Amino acid sequence: MSDSKLPSRIDRLIGQRLRWRRKELKWTQEQLGELLGLTFQQVQKYEKGVNRISAGRLYEISSVLEVPVLYFYEGAEEYLSLPQSQFAEDSEAAAPLPEMDQEAMELIAAFQRIEDDVLRKSLLATIKAAASPPKPD
Structure with missing residues (x-):
């Protein structure tokens, strides 16, 4: 298989976003697979980023x-800017984004519903500041 056919970091990101949305809807891999005409194993491979999702399948x-197709690419620039060395080369063993707990998924879902861009940016800045280590005196 040529390198261009191997799943990439963006494939893993899209798979993670697929998993987040499925879990947000409280669906099993089996339920999503039934709606898409896929086996749960194929859904699992998509979520792990082991198998690439074609443009047509992503639209479906x-x-x-x-969700809009762009949902799957949210955070891509930041994720792809992380050093490549943080990821295994073997796509089966490649580390996906950290698994999200229910509270984090709820926070993301609520944040995405905020329509006011200024408010969203302000909240994001506040969260980043709260998450930063304290500066020594």
Whole structure:
């Protein structure tokens, strides 16, 4: 298989976003697979980023999950800017983004519903500041 056919970091990001949305909807891999005409194993491979999702399939998935296609690319620039050395080269063993707990998924879902751009940026700045280590005196 040529390198261009191997899943990439963006494939893993899209898979993670797929998993987040499925869990947000409280669906199993089996339930999503049924809606898409796929086996749960294929859904699992998509979520792990082991198998690439074609453009047509991504469009179908976004429709079933009721999110825009761009949802799957949110955070891509920041994620792809992380040093490559943080990831295993073997796509089966590649580390996905950290698994999200329910509270984090709820925070993301609520944040995405905020329509006021200024408020969103302000909240993001506040969260980043709160998450930063304290500066020594």
